[in-house]
Amino acid sequence: MTLSRKNKTLLIDREAASALEILKCGLLKPLTELMSKKQKESIIQTGKINDTTFPIPLILGPSGAKNEEVIKSLKKGEELTILCEGKEFATLIVDETFKTDPQRRTKHIFGTDDLSHPGVQTTINRLGTWAVCGPYELVHTELDQNRINQEIISSAKRATNAKHTTALILGANPLHRAHERLIRQAIDTTDLLIIFLLKPYEEKNLKYDLRHEALEFFVNNFLPKNRVVIVPLENSYIFAGYNELIVNAIVAQNYGCDRLTISRDHTGLGIFYDENAGKSIIDNLVGIDIEVKLESEYVYCNQCTTLVGKHTCPHGQHHQISYHSDSILELLELGLLPPTILIRKEISAFLLSKLFPNRFKNLEKLYSDILPVEGLLREHTESDFYIELMKLYQTTSLT
DSSP states (O other), X not given: OOOOSSSEEEEEOHHHHHHHHHHHTTTTTTOOSOOOHHHHHHHHHHSEXXXXXXXXXXXXXXXXHHHHHHHHHOXXXXXXXXXXXXXXXXXXXXXXXXXXOHHHHHHHHHXXXXXXXXXXXXXXXXXXXXXXXXXXXXXXXXXXXXXXXXXXHHHHHHHHTOSOEEEEEEOOTTOOHHHHHHHXXXXXXXXXXXEEEEEOSSOOSSOHHHHHHHHHHHHHHHSOGGGEEEEEEEOOGGGOGGGHHXXXXXXXXXXXXXXXXXXXXXXXXXXXXXXXXXXXGGGGOOSOOOEEEEEOOEEEXXXXXXXXXXXXXXXXXXXXXXXXXXXXHHHHHTTOOOOTTTSOHHHHHXXXXXXXXXXXXXXXXXXXXXXXXXXXXXXXXXXXXXXXXXXXXXXXXXX
């Protein structure tokens, strides 16, 4: 599309564009439009829209001196062109411009404005001091993953005749045994499981494609795959901080899910006690018609010799191994095979073969020298080698 020379332009990043897409697709209902100054202040004061819980003000106020200059110059009724990554992304008819405080916005998202907090510095740097609101239209179709997701989920619900559809939101960075248990628990009580795989804007640690392929392998080989759908969920700043769980519930409901399964160690859950009863942020949700189910935080107990709920195991922390994704990932990034109690060997083998391609000087010689072979000539992959090597690690006859 040719850019109109008459329109003023606003520059936004992919993360802001994602928030505009989610809003436009109806995934943040009851919110259906960018907030005005009055609506922003109302949300901060009440945490509600039309008597329905909504945790954060969603306004368009990107950082940058040029953006600030443009917003301050806008007049009511003027058409504004929004650019993302150098391409025309949307057009907006100006209704109002207003000043905003990036530090206050960030504190409302994360519960703190401490720059040492993960995400706070990055978010403050993205937020400007002036915002604009008004009706807008997206001018692209090929980038609209959210509408594709909606159709995928609707088709799966029709194909399975699902009465109950459960959402599970995972980073799977990497996919480990506790994730597997959480997935299986969710499938046991639903007709259709939608796994929303978080897709970050910065490819830190494992790339999204690797995480998706590993999760897809697990679903296709170890689960009733006709009852599980994987869809990407761009991990916008609106999902950050202690409001994450509420926004997750809103988005899952608007995607057509009637249940949301989360672990008790989920970010933003905020367990507290009132009148000697354990409660959390989900007990205060108003107007969000989705059942939120809390599952145990799973650990491996070396006395029970299996995965157990952290609060159902009687043996105490000194017998429990927790599933910390960052530590498991560190083993993989060092080229080490994590124990199979932490991560399935097929997943480890796949990830290591991708992280360290062509690692071995002579794979076939190494394979035949240290692994049992059937005598048949066949080509082996690095993934095959890791799987067979793990089997040797698990041999205990000489120990």
